[in-house]
Amino acid sequence: AQSVTQLGSHVSVSEGALVLLRCNYSSSVPPYLFWYVQYPNQGLQLLLKYTSAATLVKGINGFEAEFKKSETSFHLTKPSAHMSDAAEYFCAVSSRVNNLFFGTGTRLTVIP
């Protein structure tokens, strides 16, 4: 079975500060891991994904995430937050079939 846990339902950072959103996964097989972002009143869109190639994955808008098997983690980071990063972020895991298992989401607020 697969699942993800996102620590912190709300995270606030100042503009220009480091963004760190935490995700831990559970999977009985080598996982595929994803981060999606949802802006207000929109659907989810992919930020980045890990599919067993490089453990450090770079995505859109300056975000990146590192797969750490020993810690079962896939935390999302961005060196410098921008106001436009305010959104809800979802971590998700899948195995070798279609369906994704999403976390409960983390709402990011960026303070000017």
Next chain:
Amino acid sequence: DAGVIQSPRHEVTEMGQEVTLRCKPISGHNSLFWYRQTMMRGLELLIYFNNNVPIDDSGMPEDRFSAKMPNASFSTLKIQPSEPRDSAVYFCASSPLTSGQETQYFGPGTRLLVL
């Protein structure tokens, strides 16, 4: 490409009425997913199709919910009769037929309010 198209974008209905949500996946995608998003339960997978065939409907809440995919370019999610607890945002997503690593592309959602 127009992306995943959902209609209507907003629906307000009264308890007991039938509601039909529609989805057009991205052309060439063979997998289609229906999700429901609420504050209380987050994002839940309701059902998904591969090549128009329902693969897993274990997330469908009860018999009031049904989904069909008559062809590769169209799917419906029907609620009959609707209840206030069905109020949520319903998303459709599509992806290439997959080994699990393909990106799912989400539509803008249908915001349903059942009074």
